[in-house]
Amino acid sequence: MAIELRPLDRHRDRAAVEAIDTAFETDTVFELVTAARGIELVERALDRPLTKRYAIDEVFAPWASWRHGWVAVAGEPGEAPAVQGFAAAGYEPWHERCVLWFLYVQPAWRRRGVGRALLDRVEAHAREAGATHVWLETSNVNVPGVRAYERLGYALCGADTRYYGSYMPGEGAIYLAKPLG
Numbered sequence: 001m002a003i004e005l006r007p008l009d010r011h012r013d014r015a016a017v018e019a020i021d022t023a024f025e026t027d028t029v030f031e032l033v034t035a036a037r038g039i040e041l042v043e044r045a046l047d048r049p050l051t052k053r054y055a056i057d058e059v060f061a062p063w064a065s066w067r068h069g070w071v072a073v074a075g076e077p078g079e080a081p082a083v084q085g086f087a088a089a090g091y092e093p094w095h096e097r098c099v100l101w102f103l104y105v106q107p108a109w110r111r112r113g114v115g116r117a118l119l120d121r122v123e124a125h126a127r128e129a130g131a132t133h134v135w136l137e138t139s140n141v142n143v144p145g146v147r148a149y150e151r152l153g154y155a156l157c158g159a160d161t162r163y164y165g166s167y168m169p170g171e172g173a174i175y176l177a178k179p180l181g
Contacts, residue, residue: 003117008069016083020104022054030140032159032172039159066090066101072114084109087118091129098126100136135177154178
């Protein structure tokens with residue numbers, strides 16, 4: 001199974017990106033425990049599994065400020081290759097970081113190297129731009145995503161228990177970063 005990465009064509013690839021199923025299921029969440037000088041993620045079991053789906057239409061919203069995007073194209077043997085993942089990032093020179101704005105992978109293609117390939121491309125772009133690190137934000141309920149990022153070298157660097165307000169009640173933002181060597 002070969003995964004082809006290519007730059008996103010905002011017009012040609014839009015429908016394929018918007019068709020990515022962003023849903024995930026988790027039976028745990030991270031509680032954000034904050035103290036005057038500390039943050040801890042405490043994993044808590046849920047009474048029943050939670051399914052969460054991110055709004056994919058945000059990718060192309062007028063306020064979305066990412067500048068670079070890539071798609072991962074792959075297919076099962078005998079099938080036509082299709083967009084199986086998408087990543088978007090933007091370099092912020094004032095603090096030498098590359099922000100990972102979006103990373104979505106079709107459920108059937110998760111844990112098959114698509115996310116890793118997209119993050120490798122984002123990190124290569126970040127290095128080319130002069131970034132010292134890649135930074136991202138996700139929700140405390142995205143336990144599968146946080147675990148994946150941790151496997152790929154990202155670590156907790158901050159949190160905001162009020163970040164989402166009424167947009168995603170009961171959820172807090174987790175910030176992860178990976179230094180680029």
